[in-house]
Amino acid sequence: MPHPNTAGHPNESDAGHEVLAGVLQVRDDQLQVMLWQRAREPDVHRWSLPGGRLAATEDVETSIRRQLAEKVDVHKLSHVEQLSVFSAPHRVPDRRVVATAFLGLVPSDVDPEVPADTRWHPVEALPPTAFDHEQIVLAARDRLRAKLSYTNIGFALAPAEFTVSELRGIYSAALGYQVAPTNLQRVLTRRGALEPTGRTLPAGPAGGRPPALFRFTSRDLQVTDPFAVFRPPS
Amino acid sequence: MPHPNTAGHPNESDAGHEVLAGVLQVRDDQLQVMLWQRAREPDVHRWSLPGGRLAATEDVETSIRRQLAEKVDVHKLSHVEQLSVFSAPHRVPDRRVVATAFLGLVPSDVDPEVPADTRWHPVEALPPTAFDHEQIVLAARDRLRAKLSYTNIGFALAPAEFTVSELRGIYSAALGYQVAPTNLQRVLTRRGALEPTGRTLPAGPAGGRPPALFRFTSRDLQVTDPFAVFRPPS
DNA sequence: GCAAAAGTGTTTGTCGTACACCCATGA
DNA sequence: TCATGGGTGTACGACAAACACTTTTGC
Numbered sequence: 001m002p003h004p005n006t007a008g009h010p011n012e013s014d015a016g017h018e019v020l021a022g023v024l025q026v027r028d029d030q031l032q033v034m035l036w037q038r039a040r041e042p043d044v045h046r047w048s049l050p051g052g053r054l055a056a057t058e059d060v061e062t063s064i065r066r067q068l069a070e071k072v073d074v075h076k077l078s079h080v081e082q083l084s085v086f087s088a089p090h091r092v093p094d095r096r097v098v099a100t101a102f103l104g105l106v107p108s109d110v111d112p113e114v115p116a117d118t119r120w121h122p123v124e125a126l127p128p129t130a131f132d133h134e135q136i137v138l139a140a141r142d143r144l145r146a147k148l149s150y151t152n153i154g155f156a157l158a159p160a161e162f163t164v165s166e167l168r169g170i171y172s173a174a175l176g177y178q179v180a181p182t183n184l185q186r187v188l189t190r191r192g193a194l195e196p197t198g199r200t201l202p203a204g205p206a207g208g209r210p211p212a213l214f215r216f217t218s219r220d221l222q223v224t225d226p227f228a229v230f231r232p233p234s
Numbered sequence: 235m236p237h238p239n240t241a242g243h244p245n246e247s248d249a250g251h252e253v254l255a256g257v258l259q260v261r262d263d264q265l266q267v268m269l270w271q272r273a274r275e276p277d278v279h280r281w282s283l284p285g286g287r288l289a290a291t292e293d294v295e296t297s298i299r300r301q302l303a304e305k306v307d308v309h310k311l312s313h314v315e316q317l318s319v320f321s322a323p324h325r326v327p328d329r330r331v332v333a334t335a336f337l338g339l340v341p342s343d344v345d346p347e348v349p350a351d352t353r354w355h356p357v358e359a360l361p362p363t364a365f366d367h368e369q370i371v372l373a374a375r376d377r378l379r380a381k382l383s384y385t386n387i388g389f390a391l392a393p394a395e396f397t398v399s400e401l402r403g404i405y406s407a408a409l410g411y412q413v414a415p416t417n418l419q420r421v422l423t424r425r426g427a428l429e430p431t432g433r434t435l436p437a438g439p440a441g442g443r444p445p446a447l448f449r450f451t452s453r454d455l456q457v458t459d460p461f462a463v464f465r466p467p468s
Numbered sequence: 469g470c471a472a473a474a475g476t477g478t479t480t481g482t483c484g485t486a487c488a489c490c491c492a493t494g495a
Numbered sequence: 496t497c498a499t500g501g502g503t504g505t506a507c508g509a510c511a512a513a514c515a516c517t518t519t520t521g522c
Contacts (some may be wrong), residue, residue, distance in 0.1 A: 015250075015251055015288065015290065016249075017249055017251060017332055054249065054321070054332070056249065056323065056330055057323050058323065059321040059322050059323060060319050060321040060332070082318050082319060084316050084318070085294050085316060085319060085334045087288070087293040087294040087334070088293050089290065089291050089292065089293060096290055098251055098288070098294070098332075098334075100319045100321070100332075148464065149461060149462045149463050149464060150461055150463070163501085164501080164502085165500085165501080171464060175464060179464045180485080180486085181501085181502090182485090182486085182487090182502080182503085183464070183484065183485060183486085184464065185502080186484085186485095186503095187463055187464070187483085187484070187485095190483080190484095202493090203492075203493045203494065203499090203500080203501090204493095204494090204499085204500075205494080206494075206495090206498080206499055206500075207492090207493050207494035207495070207497095207498070207499050207500075208492080208493060208494080208498090208499045208500030208501065209491060209492040209493060209499085209500060209501040209502075210492070210493065210500095210501080211500080211501060211502090212501080212502080225461065225463065227383060227384055227459065227461035228383045229383050229384070229421055229459065229510090229511065229512095230382065230383060230405065230409060230413045230417070230418065230421070230511095231511090231512085232409070232410075232411040397474085398474075398475080399473085399474080414512080414513080415474085415475090416474095416475080416476085416512090416513085416514090417511065417512060417513085419475080420476095420510095420511080420512095421510085421511070421512095424510080424511095436520090437472090437473075437474095437519080437520045437521065438472085438473075438520090438521090439521080440471080440472055440473080440521075440522090441470095441471070441472050441473075441519090441520050441521030441522065442471085442472045442473030442474065442519080442520060442521075443472085443473055443474040443475075443518060443519040443520055444473090444474080444519070444520060445473080445474060445475090446474080446475080463483090463484065464484095465484090465485090
């Protein structure tokens, strides 16, 4: 599977522009990122983010969605947003390539088919990565963690319906520490991000009260805590 | 003063990459942005952000600082940060140009010399702008407003030393509504962002208590309100 | 003394956290 | 009825906003 970075097209005189995505999902109670293993130089066998060259007729977001579609069923992507530009002159050897990096999210209840060279890796235990891709993965992780605090971005990591216990597992994996289910439910509900479906799941084998199913009220990104001090007179 | 966008160099086969900055300053109690008036097609006479082509040996931040140095004394810039990429295929006519946009800030007590084609314009009353530059100015404004709430970014708009009354004017202009001096001082002090110098200014002509001078404790950007809900157990 | 401007003290409401307590189920 | 896991009620602390009150100056 050739990758634009490795091409070295002779008639590419100018700086190239590529798009790259850190696609994150909570799998096995860990935050993981989708990487593919390079089959040729440079950086053979090292692990690389999905993406590729920006085409003439697309903007960067259209481009990253198109290129991700070659790796995974793009309908499974619940959220995509721009991170920042990585532009160190020699971040890729030989050619000048400026990269626009994205964060992509996949809900925890789907297991999209991926190509043979592609694997999920825990963000906290990355394999050897190509170029500056580790830095981009960490930027994606940090953006996700920040937004879990003040937006409803959890919708993009969670299934359509879930118990508070499951949601707690997802938030704990993404944030890297345990969160209390009591306050998770209360904060998200007070902010209007979470609502009960009215339905419940059967109790587990060890007994216990049957858990209620919840859903996010919106599946679009919204800022739920404007955290604005110095607010305008309302 | 030729601008890269207008060049149309014949041997530019590939997509170009430019950097642009929305440089903001509070002037005359208004948030204003630095723009230069184009002297040639396309978009003649329309107002444009400073910036230009990314050179082969620089990253985007080095590039925008270099290009701003051609417009203003770059030492007067108190803060520069990346905003996002603007990449609509025809955002600039004829050539494909991807832009990385920046926010730049200048303290309110300096009046840097600028070229003859360059003027400051109130962000709320922009003249006709070139290409998608209005959108970039608004993105810069919005980023500044957000960060005034949860960081110490006020240091980049304020003089080295100032009275609470002056700082109130700066925040009010930047945010677009009146803020109360009492709480401004209290919040910034509690967060450790502000400290008294111990010195005072003479009272005004109408009398009144002489105001104390304050300074920001740091002149580097710091997040003063982590606004993190779901905090890790401390 | 009085007006004007600056700065402090106090109250109130909101919100996140912690923790005790109650609920619903299986064995 | 007891253990287990789920959900709610309540108390506490932190903090921002509003506003009254005190301080320090010029006239």
